Amino acid sequence: MKLSKVSSLLSRVRKVVAFFHRSTVAFAHLKTNQARLDLPKTKLKMDVVTHWNSTYDMLVSYLQLQPAIYATLVSKDVQRNESDVNTLSEGDVRSLEQLLEILRPLKGATEVFCEEKTPTISIVAPMLHLIRSQMIPLEGDYGLMKDVKEVVLTDLGKRYNSTKVKHMLHYSSATDPRFKTVPFLNDEEKSSVFADLATTVAEYSDRHKVPTLVKEVPQDPSAISDTPLPDLPDLPNLSNTGAAGGVGLPPVKQEPVKVPKQTDSSGSLSNLYWDVYVVKMDPPPHQEQTKSSLLSAQEEIEKYVALEC
Structure with a gap:
């Protein structure tokens, strides 16, 4: 020192x-x-x-x-x-x-900070705030105590100053349920952290949406062709009971059906059923439109902060 x-x-x-x-x-x-x-x-x-x-x-x-x-x-x-x-x-x-x-x-x-069993990055910002608040000289402090506190405060003021590092520490604390209300920040800083966090979540959600193949079909049933299908030919009698005079056939050996391996990994449904078709239809009047990713992220963050742990 x-x-x-x-x-x-x-x-x-x-x-x-x-x-x-x-x-x-x-x-x-x-x-x-x-x-x-x-x-x-x-x-x-x-x-x-x-x-x-x-x-x-x-x-x-x-x-x-x-x-x-x-x-x-x-x-x-x-x-x-x-x-x-x-x-x-x-x-x-x-x-x-x-x-x-x-x-x-x-x-x-x-x-x-030396704890090895749990991540500690979310604790850095609240811990720094706590130490700084305890190092502020009080009215009764004098001599050695006041001098040491001022030295510690000056040294801490030189650390974690970059904007990038501050954002990372604040985001980490906001996503930790123990510090989700970020009480060590003022109201303006809190609003900025949650707004940036919602934007980040929305952008990530938009980038990783599962694409679906949309097949348009006419809404008017009369527009659908009603041409009858051709008649199928009669099937021969394949009964293998010789007593009835039928043609005896050897039993058919059933082989397992080989399903071609799909390389499209766009989603769970496509892995099971190949291409997924969703009928595209115009929504009826006055129906609420789908929420944007940003609005959904903001609502989820508000619920997360308000949830009691």
């Missing part, structure tokens, strides 16, 4: 933690003081630059064991072996507590 006061404070904490990691005498005294003061049986953690949240975890472990750390560092046995390690003042401890409070929502955000 680009704050000299924070960097100096973290450096001193690291120095104390490193001392207990390398000194067996100090570590033994620390465990004894932990038990005597009835503190959690945990170990001091050292932060690692490449590990997210490691600084937060280091501060948590330090503050949990701070009474035992102080008691150990002021003992004569430890001071005799190490005089370069100093305890933190009460002001330093208060600064650590303030820093920990600021880092807590950032730790929660990174844990959510």
Whole structure:
């Protein structure tokens, strides 16, 4: 973090933690003081630059064991072996507590984004809004707390700024039932997101409509030809019962009918019955016309948003 006061404070904490990691005498005294003061049986953690949240975890472990750390560092046995390690003042401890409070929502955000079992892109926009709202300096904030919040806000302001990225994040949140009302956007931004989403759905629907073959037939029944079909010839007696004098025929071996494989994949009906013909007829007067894809998409989105999950 680009704050000299924070960097100096973290450096001193690291120095104390490193001392207990390398000194067996100090570590033994620390465990004894932990038990005597009835503190959690945990170990001091050292932060690692490449590990997210490691600084937060280091501060948590330090503050949990701070009474035992102080008691150990002021003992004569430890001071005799190490005089370069100093305890933190009460002001330093208060600064650590303030820093920990600021880092807590950032730790929660990174844990959510590290989830591997569920997609997380829809959470990015609402999470950014939540973090920014928590980083706005309050009237009671001063000194270190105010400075750290301003640094975090400035850093977040440089991320996810492109229009394309914003649209992608907003669309992802709008299609996630948990954030479908996009409460982190203002009314104008909400209207823009849902309008663009409806347009995208309508365009996709129009591109993927299944074409049908339309065969026009006359509406006037009198226009249909009533020419009678020619008479069919009489069929011979094919009974295979010899007792009746009929001509005996051997039984016919039935072969399975081979249906030619269709290559047209325009729809389920065409796969079953080849070409699908729909009779084209003019709609009667005052009949409601088919809704456009855009209107249908807008209505579906309104129902989706209003539906309680």
